[in-house]
Amino acid sequence: MQERGSITVHTENIFPIIKRWLYSDKDIFLRELISNAADAISKLKMLGYSGEFHNSGEEFEIHVTLDKEAKTLSVTDNGIGMTAEEVKKYINQVAFSSAEEFLQKYQGDDVKQQIIGHFGLGFYSAFMVAGKVEIDTLSYKSGAEAVLWSCDGTTAFELTSSGRTERGTTVRLLIDTENEEFLDEVKVRQLIRNYCDFLPVPIKFNGEAANRQKPLWTQSPSSLKDEDYKEFYSYLYPLDDEPLFWIHLNTDYPFNLQGILYFPRLRSDIDWTKGQIRLFCNQVFVSNNVEEIIPQFLTPLQGAVDSPDIPLNVSRSFLQNDRTVRRIADYITKKVGDRLKELHRDDYERYVQCWKDINMFIKYGVMNSDKFYEQVKDILIFPVALGESYTTLKDYLEHNKEKTGGKVYYASDTGAQAPYIELLKSQDIEVLLLDAYIDTHFVSFLERHNSEARFARVDSDLDENVLSKDKAAELVDPATNKTRSEQLVELFQRQLGQAKLKVRAEALKSEATPAVLLLPESLRRIKEMTALVQQKPMEFLDDHTLVLNTSNPLIQNVQRLADTGRDDALVTLVCQHVYDLALLSQKSFDAAAMGQFIQRSNDVLTRLSNRAVE
Ligand SMILES: Nc1ncnc2c1ncn2[C@@H]1O[C@H](COP(=O)(O)OP(=O)(O)OP(=O)(O)O)[C@@H](O)[C@H]1O
Numbered sequence: 001m002q003e004r005g006s007i008t009v010h011t012e013n014i015f016p017i018i019k020r021w022l023y024s025d026k027d028i029f030l031r032e033l034i035s036n037a038a039d040a041i042s043k044l045k046m047l048g049y050s051g052e053f054h055n056s057g058e059e060f061e062i063h064v065t066l067d068k069e070a071k072t073l074s075v076t077d078n079g080i081g082m083t084a085e086e087v088k089k090y091i092n093q094v095a096f097s098s099a100e101e102f103l104q105k106y107q108g109d110d111v112k113q114q115i116i117g118h119f120g121l122g123f124y125s126a127f128m129v130a131g132k133v134e135i136d137t138l139s140y141k142s143g144a145e146a147v148l149w150s151c152d153g154t155t156a157f158e159l160t161s162s163g164r165t166e167r168g169t170t171v172r173l174l175i176d177t178e179n180e181e182f183l184d185e186v187k188v189r190q191l192i193r194n195y196c197d198f199l200p201v202p203i204k205f206n207g208e209a210a211n212r213q214k215p216l217w218t219q220s221p222s223s224l225k226d227e228d229y230k231e232f233y234s235y236l237y238p239l240d241d242e243p244l245f246w247i248h249l250n251t252d253y254p255f256n257l258q259g260i261l262y263f264p265r266l267r268s269d270i271d272w273t274k275g276q277i278r279l280f281c282n283q284v285f286v287s288n289n290v291e292e293i294i295p296q297f298l299t300p301l302q303g304a305v306d307s308p309d310i311p312l313n314v315s316r317s318f319l320q321n322d323r324t325v326r327r328i329a330d331y332i333t334k335k336v337g338d339r340l341k342e343l344h345r346d347d348y349e350r351y352v353q354c355w356k357d358i359n360m361f362i363k364y365g366v367m368n369s370d371k372f373y374e375q376v377k378d379i380l381i382f383p384v385a386l387g388e389s390y391t392t393l394k395d396y397l398e399h400n401k402e403k404t405g406g407k408v409y410y411a412s413d414t415g416a417q418a419p420y421i422e423l424l425k426s427q428d429i430e431v432l433l434l435d436a437y438i439d440t441h442f443v444s445f446l447e448r449h450n451s452e453a454r455f456a457r458v459d460s461d462l463d464e465n466v467l468s469k470d471k472a473a474e475l476v477d478p479a480t481n482k483t484r485s486e487q488l489v490e491l492f493q494r495q496l497g498q499a500k501l502k503v504r505a506e507a508l509k510s511e512a513t514p515a516v517l518l519l520p521e522s523l524r525r526i527k528e529m530t531a532l533v534q535q536k537p538m539e540f541l542d543d544h545t546l547v548l549n550t551s552n553p554l555i556q557n558v559q560r561l562a563d564t565g566r567d568d569a570l571v572t573l574v575c576q577h578v579y580d581l582a583l584l585s586q587k588s589f590d591a592a593a594m595g596q597f598i599q600r601s602n603d604v605l606t607r608l609s610n611r612a613v614e
Pocket residue numbers: 032036037040077079080081082090091096097098099116117118119120121122123124169
């Protein structure tokens with residue numbers, strides 16, 4: 001059997017759904033009514049341009065009035081108005097908008113950009129908060145008669161003639177008892193400010209100006225000064241510090257989009273909640289939720305984006321993931337990249353100053369978008385550890401090539417890793433500072449994209465750059481058949497009571513440090529990444545190596561002292577202390593280990609002072 005037909009909708013059933021559940025948020029009813037009022041004014045202005053209406057210089061305005069006693073909230077405009085026929089057509093037929101018709105008649109992008117509504121549903125959101133709604137309206141058309149439409153939320157309505165003499169429309173809501181919050185002045189003023197602050201029509205609330213009106217983003221960038229952008233920023237985010245810099249977006253092809261994006265100061269590594277880019281559609285606020293149109297890594301940015309081309313569904317809050325949205329996201333990403341390159345080129349000093357604040361999301365960005373990486377790869381900079389300067393990866397590889405091959409030394413903590421950094425610095429090798437928590441990922445990312453570079457944290461290994469050949473250490477003792485180095489390693493393993501501890505004896509090019517610990521690069525990176533995913537602090541690597549510096553006098557002394565067998569207790573103390581000092585620069589001790597360390601420090605000092613006074 002096969003049958004075709006059309007689905008019928010019973011208005012009595014669908015009406016409550018439209019009224020109550022179509023919109024995610026009750027607040028928006030006021031936005032919808034004010035948008036309709038603004039549309040009515042825009043339409044009349046357009047008729048003025050086309051000569052169908054003569055404006056005798058009157059101001060266009062929207063008035064919102066609250067009458068607590070009568071429990072009414074009204075929105076009045078002096079726009080186009082409606083005839084009885086139009087009310088029947090546009091209001092009585094749910095989901096029938098005049099916008100499409102109007103746009104067809106007055107074609108052109110300029111017009112499209114000015115009309116907000118297009119679904120033909122917004123008006124009905126009034127019933128979310130009102131038991132009864134009235135429309136009192138007089139059309140601009142000559143000879144038109146004023147009409148009063150009223151409806152108590154059922155599908156029945158009444159249409160009578162009205163005594164209104166002023167052109168335009170008043171929509172009056174009798175707020176029902178459950179929604180009396182909308183009779184609160186502060187709340188209504190806040191709603192107007194939230195949603196309609198930048199509407200290009202003055203809005204008066206109980207007679208007072210209630211919107212700012214000048215959306216900076218619609219003005220031409222060449223007419224604006226830095227101060228204008230800063231002032232606008234502090235208007236949007238009154239509690240925040242000055243922004244670092246900004247981008248003025250302005251395009252009309254292949255989509256229409258305007259906006260200003262600010263780069264805020266990001267205090268901490270994880271200050272990602274900062275961003276609150278506001279999304280507007282024809283200057284009407286839509287949402288703070290711009291996830292789809294702004295790539296995630298740009299969410300720390302702030303500001304406003306306004307586009308009539310962002311496809312919004314009825315409730316205007318959820319974006320569909322379509323081609324235009326993707327294109328817009330690409331456009332914004334490209335603009336951000338361009339702005340960064342411009343700053344790098346025109347004001348390198350400032351770029352460097354901002355790097356601390358912006359490096360996190362640039363790193364995120366390059367890891368998330370290949371296109372963005374290609375765009376900014378040459379302006380990725382790295383601070384040089386224990387220095388003032390910055391360098392790029394390319395420059396690093398070039399400067400240090402002869403000594404390091406493709407190895408890129410980096411430090412993640414200039415305090416803890418100071419001995420290693422100093423060691424490399426003394427050999428004229430630069431060390432990069434990569435101390436952000438995403439740097440473990442970033443380093444791996446850079447390696448994947450730069451086959452010639454191998455990143456090694458300064459404490460991951462020691463190579464010929466910092467090791468010298470210590471001939472004496474290689475001499476074999478005929479009595480034991482072992483080299484001095486081997487004997488030293490055994491001494492420490494025995495004294496520390498840790499046969500499994502990896503110990504190496506090496507002659508470092510600097511004699512300053514008795515011992516250092518090495519943490520294998522790849523294993524450490526895995527642990528770091530796991531810790532990052534689990535959001536826990538990283539555990540200390542058991543699989544570390546203790547490197548004894550045979551060039552260091554303390555190490556030489558302790559071996560000699562052990563050879564003589566004169567004070568085994570002191571040898572034990574010193575060996576343990578050397579290990580603890582190396583450990584201490586890499587991790588913090590728990591209470592027990594710290595107690596032991598302090599006790600031993602006191603013992604060593606007592607012994608030393610005893611000898612001195614003997
Ligand atoms: N204040 C007003 N002045 C003149 N006409 C109005 C006014 N309010 C509503 N209308 C007419 O009623 C129609 C339906 O309004 P409604 O708010 O339901 O839909 P819309 O604004 O067209 O679209 P959307 O659902 O996107 O808001 C409008 O298209 C307009 O023709």
